[in-house]
Amino acid sequence: MELYQGALDVPTIFNRWLKEENSFNYGAYIPFVGTIREENEIEALSFDIYEPVLQQWFDEWVAKAEKLGAKVKMAHAIGDVPVHTSSYISAVFSPKRRVALELIDEFVEDFKANAPIWKYDVIDGKRIYAEDRSTPMSGSGLLA
Amino acid sequence: MIKVEFLGPIGEESLELHANTLAEIATQLQEIETIAPWLSKCAVAVNDQMTSDLSMVLKSGDKVSILPPVCGG
Secondary structure, three states, X not given: OEEEEOOOOHHHHHHHHHHHHXXXXXXXEEEEEEEOOOOOOOOXXXXXXXXXXXXXXXXXXXXXXXXXXXXXXXXXXXXXXXXXXXXXXXXXXXXXXXXXXXXXXXXXXXXXXXXXXXXXXXXXXXXXXXXXXXXXXXXXXXXX | OEEEEEOHHHOOOOEEEOOOEHHHHHHHHHOOOOOHHHHOOOXXXXXXXXXXXXXXXXXXXXXXXXXXXXXXX
């Protein structure tokens, strides 16, 4: 798992991941790129991350992938990320395509639901919490 | 003392509370006007481990983190 201040350098990270896994005889490599869309007059999105819990979440996925003979990777941005640049990339490597196709789906969807990352719209330089697009994590409401 | 920290957009300073269980933390947080509305949609971690056990016993020096709704990517 890799965290970066600001927008991700997508080609550089993907190329490095490819080289890192080159000798492991994986038959399938599926990358996913999340790009900031221009909408609702935003100039950027901005992100807060709670790294200790994110690392645990990611480590659980590494273990889950390993049982399938696969490997997951991800990188995410911290702070402001301008429109048309990338805040999040992930990838799955596996011996066969079917495992990778299914795993990338589950991995990205669980990331959206349970990774401790908070998103803000940046409009006129102000950060506004994207509450309407956010999802309570599993187990929410325990203290209510 | 138990440290309670509020992550992401909650925007509140950390608190130091006396409590023996997570349930006692809940009771105290429910009385804070600016925090109470968040509780129904927040998840909880104790010492950076996510938990769903309200009866969890706490000891001095433990850290409770309050995690509001998320949206990565």
